[in-house]
Amino acid sequence: MNKYDVLIIGAGIAGLYAAMQLPESKKVLVVCKDIPWECNTFYAQGGMATALDENDVPLHVSDTMAAGAYHNIKEAVEILSRTSLETTPDIIAKGMAFDRAADGKLLYTKEAAHSVARIIHAGGDATGRYMHYFMMLQNRHKLQKNTLVYDLLIENGRCYGVKATVNYEPTTIYADDVIIASGGVGSLYAYNTNSRTVSADIHGICVEKGIELADMEFMQFHPTVFVDTPFARKLLLTEALRGEGAHIIDEDGERFLFEYDERGELASRDIVSRGIFKHKRNTGKQAYLDFSMFEAKWFEHRFPNITHTFAGLGYHFPKDKVPVSPAFHYANGGIKCDVNGCIPGMEGLYVIGEAARTGVHGANRLASNSLLEAAVFAKRAVDHLLGREHQQIKTPEFEKDYGNILHKENDKSYKQKLRQVMWEDIGIIRTTRGLLEAKNLIYDMKNHEIGRLLQLRLNTASAIVDAALARTESLGSHYIESE
DSSP states (O other): EEEEEEEOOOOSSHHHHHHHHSSSSSSSEEEEESSTTTSHHOOOSSSSEEOOOOGGGHHHHHHHHHHHHTOHHHHHHHHHHHHHHHHHHHHHHHOOOOOOTSOOOOOOETTTTTTTEEEEESSSOOOOHHHHHHHHHHHHEEOOEEEEEEEEEEEETEEEEEEETTTTTEEEEEEEEEEEEEOOOOOGSSSSSTTOOOOOHHHHHHHHHHHOOEEEOOOEEEEEEEOSSSSBBBEEEHHHHHTTTOOETTTTTTGGGGGGGGTTGOOOOOHHHHHHHHHHHHOOOOOOOOOOTOOOHOOOOOSSSHHHHHTTTTTTTTTTTTTEEEEEEEEEEEOOOOSSOTTTOOBTEEGGGGGGEOOOSTTTTOOTTHOOOOOOOOHHHHHHHHSSSOOOOOOOOOOOOOOOOOOOOHHHHHHHHHHHHHHSSSSSSOOHOOOHHHHHHHHHHHHHSSSSHHHHHHHHHHHHHHHHHOOSSSTBBBBBBOO
């Protein structure tokens, strides 16, 4: 029997930091769907929020609560901020090189809806890929790529492992403990900033198993994304640009966001996204991100990734302005768990990172809290797992499953249709009529001959639309427009 002490599903920051906390004496397997760097961590630009010191904790908590429209679970937010005083120094002590000033002090930046500059970054605007590379080097456990999980092995309230394809071959992987660190739901949306591997499969399995998803109506849209590319993953323009002073203007050069919030570009993401969406819809004018106030040498040093990526598309920053649109960015909701990543009523199964709903983000995530959340709750889940009494587990035999067809021939066209419906009807601005139409369309697709993976996507899409219909008043990133 192919059995591990701990199986971690996902090799982003949550999965890798969990692996870093597990001793070498444990038999651990980390799996990822594709290549390890094809994950949302790799594409994270802005940085990682962290409390500056004990005095900053209450302020960080209040900023997070305000951005989350006070729908957050305060205990989780306090744990997030306070634990950052342990996890951030730990990550630095292990060798992670965040950007520093000439005198060696850490450089902090400020982003929208933060009261103070408390965001550390690496490689200018390449924090995610620097942290990911660092944690890959730190990982002492087996990492297995091309592993697509399509079922959880659950019996009598306990998880015993997963069914997966490994290099396209069906395989059963058993484990005493399984940690879900599989990320969010980005590939459900036509316009998104997520890795192509982030497609809500595990959420869909949870729906099937009766494991509760919570706060699924709260899908966050990033306001400044370059969507004029043929790829599903659109090009993010980090919030740190606006934190450093970039403006959002229309074709006439007007900074129109002050009509929607007195903070203008520095309002929370939900407000800025709706402002851009409504202004474009009401006036027909394109929105642009304007960097012309920056000095060229400084800009390239601070934002090298953006400078070089867009140079390849013919843009010369900071001289040129770039057209932007909101796009799906982050799932505030997810698999319901407690502050240790434990799933209610389920033994041997944890969830961390974007896949989890700890209650830390509420109705709208505060910028740069995501990398911090991944580290903090990965540590807590592993602490809980290692602190538990472990009895000898007798694993039941699960039947081999070779008849599960993951893809069927019409899946691709249905998938595109679903992504369009999610964007148009379950996106930035919603109406009851649009949500009901989306619900019927999803139901109709479920009744066609479809593959396993599309079925799982549709399960998750159903959970999002049902949650959106159940919340009849606007809150945070869930915005219902009266018809």
